Amino acid sequence: MTTVVNWQQRIGNQRDWIWRGRQIHYTYIRPHHNHQNTTPLILLHGFGASIGHWRHNLEVLGQHHTVYALDMLGFGASQKAAINYSVELWAEQVYDFWKTFIGQKVILIGNSIGSLISLVAASAHPDMVEGIVMMSLPDPTLEQEAIPVFLQPLVTGIKKIVASGLILKPIFYFVRQPNVIRRWASLAYATPAAITDELVEILASPPQDRGSARAFSALFKATIGVNFSPNVKKILPNLTIPMLLIWGKKDRFVPPALATQFARYNEKLELLYLEDVGHCPHDESPEQVNKAILDWIELTQK
Numbered sequence: 001m002t003t004v005v006n007w008q009q010r011i012g013n014q015r016d017w018i019w020r021g022r023q024i025h026y027t028y029i030r031p032h033h034n035h036q037n038t039t040p041l042i043l044l045h046g047f048g049a050s051i052g053h054w055r056h057n058l059e060v061l062g063q064h065h066t067v068y069a070l071d072m073l074g075f076g077a078s079q080k081a082a083i084n085y086s087v088e089l090w091a092e093q094v095y096d097f098w099k100t101f102i103g104q105k106v107i108l109i110g111n112s113i114g115s116l117i118s119l120v121a122a123s124a125h126p127d128m129v130e131g132i133v134m135m136s137l138p139d140p141t142l143e144q145e146a147i148p149v150f151l152q153p154l155v156t157g158i159k160k161i162v163a164s165g166l167i168l169k170p171i172f173y174f175v176r177q178p179n180v181i182r183r184w185a186s187l188a189y190a191t192p193a194a195i196t197d198e199l200v201e202i203l204a205s206p207p208q209d210r211g212s213a214r215a216f217s218a219l220f221k222a223t224i225g226v227n228f229s230p231n232v233k234k235i236l237p238n239l240t241i242p243m244l245l246i247w248g249k250k251d252r253f254v255p256p257a258l259a260t261q262f263a264r265y266n267e268k269l270e271l272l273y274l275e276d277v278g279h280c281p282h283d284e285s286p287e288q289v290n291k292a293i294l295d296w297i298e299l300t301q302k
Helices: 087-101 113-124 141-146 149-163 165-175 178-188 197-204 212-223 232-238 257-263 286-300
Strands: 013-019 022-029 041-044 067-070 106-111 129-135 243-248 269-274
Touching: 013 087, 022 087, 041 087, 041 113, 067 087, 087 113, 106 113, 113 129, 113 232, 129 286, 165 178, 165 212, 178 197, 232 257, 243 257, 243 286, 257 269, 269 286
Parallel strands: 041 067, 041 106, 106 129, 129 243, 243 269
Antiparallel strands: 013 022, 022 067
16 A cells, blocks of 8 residues: 655755745755765745645755755745735845855756746856756746737736736635636646646645735736846846756747747757656656756766
C-alpha cells in the first residue's frame, strides 16, 4: 500500500518573516552533507501560486543545495496587503530576504512572473545572483506593443472599468472557487493527470484568507498599470551571468516562440524546450526539470 505524504510535509521547514511591517511566509531545506560548498537556490512562484507549487522540486533540489522558497507578498501564506504592487517590489523582497538569511551568491529559479522577478532582481542586484533559471518568461510590454496605438485608450478604459470595485470583487469571488481554478489549471497544464486535488487545494486555499479580495484588487490594478512590467528585451542583453530558460512547447499562456526570440538577446542564455508540457514545467514535469536544473548548475560551475 502506497502512503501519500501531504504536500505540507514535502515543502521543508516553513517559517514567517516580517518584511517592511508585513508578514512573509517562506521555507527552506538543507542537504545533509556539504551544503556549505554548494550555491544556495531561491525558488520564486508564478502569479496566483505559492511555495506549495514547488512541492515536487524542493526535496530533490534540496539533496544537493540549500533551497529556499518564498511566498511573494500578496500570495500564498504571506500577508494579503492592499498596496501598490510591482515586479520591482517583489525583487526588493527577494533581495532583503537574501541579505537577512543568506548573504552569499545564489541562483534564482522562477516560473512565469517568478522568472520575471528573477530577471529584475539579477539586473538590480548583481551582488546577489550567480545565475538564473527561468520558466515561461512573460514580457507584458509585448502585449502593449501589439495593440494598435488608436486602440490603446479603449483597451485602457475597459481595464479600468473591470478594475472598479463593483466589478472586480464579484470576479474575485467567482475565480477563487475550486471548480473554476481547476478549469484554469486545465489551460495552464498540457497533462490532465497533473491537475490533482492536491494542486487545486494549493491554488484555492490562499484566496480564502482574510484580506484576499482587497489584495486581489490591488494586484489586478497593478498589472494593468503601464509601469508594472519591466521590458525583458532591455534587461536581457545587459546580464553577464549564466541563464537557463525552460519552456513547455504546449504553453497556452505565454507563446513558446518567445523563447527563441529571447535567446537572441544574450548568448549566455541557454534554451531548453520540453515536449508535451504547458505553462508550469516544474510542476507538470518535475523529473525533467529537476534534472535539467541540477545538470545545468553542475556545468556552469565547472
